[in-house]
Amino acid sequence: MDNTMDRRALFRGALGVAAASVLTACGGGGSSSGGGVSNAGKQLVPWPAYVPFAGPKPDAAGDDTGVQNLYLKYPETLVQSVNDTVGDGSKVTALVVTYGPPPTPVTQNRYWQAVNKALNVDLQVTVVPDPEYGQKMTTLMASGSDLPDIIMFTNLALPHSLEFIQASCADLSEFVGGDAVKQYPNLANIPTYAWKGMGRINGKIYGIPLERPTPANSLFVNRTAMNEADIPETWTTEQYLEAMKELSGDRKWGLGWFKTLFGGLGSITYHAGSLGAPNTWSLSGGQFTTTLGTPQFEQALEVMRKLVEAKTVYPDSLTVSSTDMQTHFHNGTVASMQDGFGSMSLATLTKINGRFELGMGYPYGPSPTPWQGPGMFGYVTFKKAAPERIKMLLRISDYLSAPFGTKEYELANYGVEGVHFTKEDGGIKTLELFQTENNSTLPFRYIGTAPSVIYLPGHPETARAVYDWQKATLPKSIADPANGLRSATAVSKGAQIGRIAGDGIAAVVFGRKPPSAWKDIVTQWRNAGGDQVAEELAKEHAAAQ
Structure with missing residues (x-):
């Protein structure tokens, strides 16, 4: 899975501000x-x-709180979810982001060739x-010509991207709005929360969301080290602080943080x-109020400050990259770190390479409200074209969105059996070619993606632990009420006010400013545009009711 993507959600948390609108809305402009x-x-x-795919029976079922279906073994029998011809043999161009090395050219890439076929x-x-x-997207939007057929937008703030989409991309409302989406069963299997997280533009639907599970950035722990120190899975605030002390010393630290987009700390x-x-944000009586000014947020800053004062935090956490901090976690230098939920993946377990048992950290407060993500990483749009062409592009996205338990999912996610993977002992075992030809180096998953399930081949105990963690934490979790709403100020001033909050968090946590300075930082954030964002979100929310 793409943990780097999910760190976008971590960025929004680091800002704790208009970032929800900056990174979720991906655009704006115009009036307030x-x-x-x-x-x-x-x-x-x-x-x-929403027409959910029945799918193979899970070992443990998910629920409407966001708990995912758990699979301890790969399905023995796969179904075919697409029975009609998808394409018309034509050339289709697509532009997507990547977080890995470039793919092998199509002439030498058997995975690419198989998907094209x-x-x-x-x-x-x-x-x-x-x-x-x-920069690439900014240039593309400015040129307005030679657009690819399929354009993928992440949750990255791109000023005026919504105006660009409205002017240059196809309005998909008639094809996917309401019951119309049933013509594309795999798109109908995308949960409503993902569509809402993407949001509408001028009341219309212009994209297909790339679904992500409900948990936002989460605490990953070295369960082996914690067991050896007799640290329980669940803890109080005091027990958590003591646990981090217990795990620190001899050039090892209880936890590691890393610098985020605007200089703050996503671990907040x-x-x-x-x-x-x-x-x-909190929403009451139609009004939005920032979390920054709440007593609970100030308490969180206090806990983080205590962690730093106790020397339980990796000392270079304000400058280290996320990639380097992951390495420190994988090799045992730090016993815990916060990252996107997508880091609970086979890729992470492979990097840990059996050095320890990977676990999830439970919240420690008496009345926790674990934060949910927006339910999607981004979305794909299609260049304006004749209806028949748009329908074909939708069929492509539909095919690549096929759910777990289908033949289409297997091809899109693992490649060709015998070439990229084999099936052994009730699970998928990847082969050498998969290391260079896969859905990360050639991210078809950014054109269409299936709602995710918990399946960690070769690691059933970890998969079960993740499921138990979700069952315990997600019923108490809360969404950001600003998901999918538009705010022009969040776009035009989001970086500025986000930096005020992010730098303020770092200054208080690392002792450069006293805790009493936080109220002034929040006031500065409000005056710089935060209050205006709240007003705009209230108007948008009222319109969506």
């Missing part, structure tokens, strides 16, 4: 209510009907490295949620 892309006062296209198109994918994605989200703080 979002101008031409606002949903206020517009007729709203109904969300696509299954789709019956010549799918030409341009992958843009994450650090270059913002775990602590704020543990202590009952609202998820970015």
Whole structure:
């Protein structure tokens, strides 16, 4: 899975501000209510009907709190979810982000060739490295010409992207709104929360969301080290602080943080949620109030400050990269770290390589409110074209969104049996070629993706532990009420006000400013645009009711 993507959700938590709108809305502009892309006062296209895929029977079932289906073994029998011809043999171009090395060219790439054959198109994918994605998209939107057929948008803030989408991309409302989506069964299997997380533009639906599970960034722990120190799975605030001390010393630390997008610390989200703080915003009587000014958020800052003072935090946490901190966690230098939920993956377990048992950290407060993510990483849009072409592009996304338990899912996620993987002992075992030809180096999952399940081949105990963690924490979890809403100020001033909050968090936690300075930081954030964002979100929320 793509843990780097899920760290976007961590960025929003680090800001604890308009970031929910900055990184979820991905655009805006115009008047204070979002101008031409606002949903206020517009007729709203109904969300696509949700028709869940029955699928193979799980070892333990998910539920409507966000708990995922658990599979301890790979299904013995797969079904076919797409029976009609997908493409028309034409060339289809796509632009997506990548967080890994570039793919092998299609002429030498058996995975790419197999997917093209299954789709019956010549799918030409341009992958843009994450650090270059913002500039590439800005240039693309400015040119307005030679657009690819499929354009993937992440949760990265891109000013005026919504206006661009409205002007240059196909309105999908008539194809997927309400019951119309049933023509594309795998798209109808995308949960409503993902569509809502993507949001509408001017009341209409312009994209297909790339679903992500409900848990946001989470605490990952070295369960082996904790067991050896007799640290329980569940803990109080005091027990948590003592546990981090117990795990620190001899050039090892209880936990590691890393620098986020605007210089803050994304780890604040775990602590704020543990202590009952609202998820970015609270909504009452139609009014939005920032979590930054709540007593629970201040308590989270206090806990983090105590962790630093006790020397339980990796000393270079303000400068170390997320990739390096992951390495420190994988090799046991730090006993815990916070990262996107997608890091609970086979890729992470492979990097740990049996050195310890991977676990999830439970919230420690008496009345926790674990923070949920927006339910999607981003979405794909299609260049304006004739209806028949748009329908074909939708069929491509539908195929690649096929759920776990289908033949299409197997091809999209593991490649060709005998070439990229084999099936052994009730599970998938990847082969050498899979290391270079896979859904990360060639991310078809950014054109369409299935709702995820808990399946960790070769690690059934870890999978069961993740399921138990979800069952215990998700019923108490809360969503950000601003998900999918538009705010022009969040786009135009989001970086500025986000930096105020992020730098303020770091300054208080690491002792550069006293805790009493936090109230002034929140006031500065409000005056710089935070209060205006709250007003705009209230208008958008009222329109969506």
